[in-house]
Amino acid sequence: MTNNPNGTMHPRNILQDCNFWELQKNNLGLKKHLRKIRDDYCTINFKDPHALCELSKSLAKTFFHLDLEIPLNRLIPTLPLRLNYLLWIEDIISIESKNNVLGIDIGTGASAIYALIGAKYLGWKFLGTDTDYTCCENAQRNIHCNNLADKVVVKHVKQSDDKLTHLLQGLTSVLNLFLYLQSKKMQISH
Numbered sequence: 001m002t003n004n005p006n007g008t009m010h011p012r013n014i015l016q017d018c019n020f021w022e023l024q025k026n027n028l029g030l031k032k033h034l035r036k037i038r039d040d041y042c043t044i045n046f047k048d049p050h051a052l053c054e055l056s057k058s059l060a061k062t063f064f065h066l067d068l069e070i071p072l073n074r075l076i077p078t079l080p081l082r083l084n085y086l087l088w089i090e091d092i093i094s095i096e097s098k099n100n101v102l103g104i105d106i107g108t109g110a111s112a113i114y115a116l117i118g119a120k121y122l123g124w125k126f127l128g129t130d131t132d133y134t135c136c137e138n139a140q141r142n143i144h145c146n147n148l149a150d151k152v153v154v155k156h157v158k159q160s161d162d163k164l165t166h167l168l169q170g171l172t173s174v175l176n177l178f179l180y181l182q183s184k185k186m187q188i189s190h
Contacts, residue, residue: 010087014063015080020044020055027058052076056111064120066146071138074110082113083121090122102127108154112139119151128154 009016020042024031033051034042044051053070059079060066070076093101101124105114108128115126130136136156143152 008084009080010084010091012087013080013084015059015083018059018080023055023058023062026062027054030054030058049076052078056113060113060116064117066116066120067142068111068113068116069138069141069145071110071134074132074135074138077109077111077113079113079117083117086114086118086122101125105129107131108135108139110135110138112142112152112154115139115152115154116142116146116148119148120146124151126152128152129157130154131157131159 020030020034024034030044030051033044033048033054035044036042044055046052049072053072053076056070056077056079057068060068063079089103101118101122103115103118103124103126105112105126105128108115108130110132112126112128115128118124118126128139130139133156136154139154143149143154
């Protein structure tokens with residue numbers, strides 16, 4: 001089965017050709033949500049949050065060795081699209097800086113999926129923020145149960161905070177790195 005009908009998936013996206021039948025072997029919770037279309041193809045009801053949750057957990061476990069807790073009353077991440085986005089960002093970053101990436105995920109959500117995949121699969125470090133305290137708590141549990149506390153930090157911010165001002169406190173070096181890399185790219189292109 002291909003999950004890339006329009007050719008919009010990144011060419012290195014390992015999730016674009018997922019076989020749901022194979023996935024369910026590692027997650028029996030997914031099996032009850034599978035709908036067989038024909039002998040070699042099954043799918044799920046993508047409008048069912050329980051099915052989406054099990055699919056996301058299966059993909060995270062199988063492809064990234066991540067254990068996820070995903071609350072059904074919060075956004076359930078679609079992993080192929082999240083990985084796609086990270087891979088496009090990776091393409092933009094210069095080769096020499098790929099090992100020194102610090103991503104900032106504003107509105108990281110309950111799963112902290114960008115940060116977890118970015119840390120585990122790409123080796124990046126992340127700062128995630130969210131205004132929802134419950135999301136921050138859940139994200140922290142996902143970070144700790146996957147032993148990624150040395151690469152991912154999640155902070156709760158108040159909705160009334162000026163997010164940029166809040167993030168700039170203590171992150172001057174991150175911005176300097178970004179400006180340094182940008183200036184280096186400009187020097188190379190001239």
